[in-house]
Amino acid sequence: MAAKGNKNDVSLQAEGRDYETELQSAGVRITRPRQVILTILKEMNDHPDAMEIFKRAVRVDESISLATVYRTMKLLEQLGAVHRHSFEGGPARFENADGDHHDHLIDLDTGKVIEFHSESIERLQQQIADELGYDIEHHRLELYGRKRKKKN
Amino acid sequence: MAAKGNKNDVSLQAEGRDYETELQSAGVRITRPRQVILTILKEMNDHPDAMEIFKRAVRVDESISLATVYRTMKLLEQLGAVHRHSFEGGPARFENADGDHHDHLIDLDTGKVIEFHSESIERLQQQIADELGYDIEHHRLELYGRKRKKKN
């Protein structure tokens, strides 16, 4: 089980673009707060809100401000590095835009966010937009539900 | 083109439940502000936000307050009389819950809201939730796009 470095060695971490460099060539300065937030982004595999990202950032650099988190998230969003979600109820949540496209099912009892993807649905959406004479820029599909009660 | 009162004469206005009565039997008082807002609701076939509803209400009764609009919309939402949407960007928008279920395509250039319905998509959503072991309470599907540019 040790030898033969299979492609997972890389692909687990891979997938990731080098935002630091991308930012740079986008004519944006690599500041300390941005380094910190980019690091957090890299190991982000959930859907934290600004306050949560702020907390994670403060753990690394005491002096970071919430305003900068907001500013940076907006920047990263424009850069396509993160996606912003507005699930029912709470504040906006962000997620690393690295992975493949997917939609979400939110557990109304626990708040847990479950990801799923349906190529058929994506296709149907396209088809509908086509028929209406539209090009889809992006879409949002959220299912809100609760764990099926027993039986079956 | 005049004779033969086809069923549209009715169905255009029909569909509507009598919320005034429903409210009453729900042990809620029929106040002047509520009458006004219910009237507005009845002829509402778009997706206005609270401020817009407030404006329409003021046209009828000068003394209505925005707070009451919010309170009443919440009430009507709980009653199932209206649906609340949170399209990207703007404030919450409401719509009469009378019609059949549908989802929305928002024109990013004009803000126009286009309604559509896909039984296939609805079915697939169910199926996905099933597989994940969930019962869907409700869902939200929004397509954001722009009118297809020329050709075809």
Next chain:
DNA sequence: AGGCCAGTTGCAAACGATTTGCATTTGCAA
């Protein structure tokens, strides 16, 4: 018809999330 009183209102202040003005700091090109 009149009264009672909990439900409802208008108002303004409070709220939570996000943005912004500004003086100060800092990245980084020259």
Next chain:
DNA sequence: TTGCAAATGCAAATCGTTTGCAACTGGCCT
């Protein structure tokens, strides 16, 4: 190194929505 536009932290502002509270009704009960 220095210079300076870009970025930051802070606090105040903004936006949509909610809420406390005193004044005001709707509608059941005499």
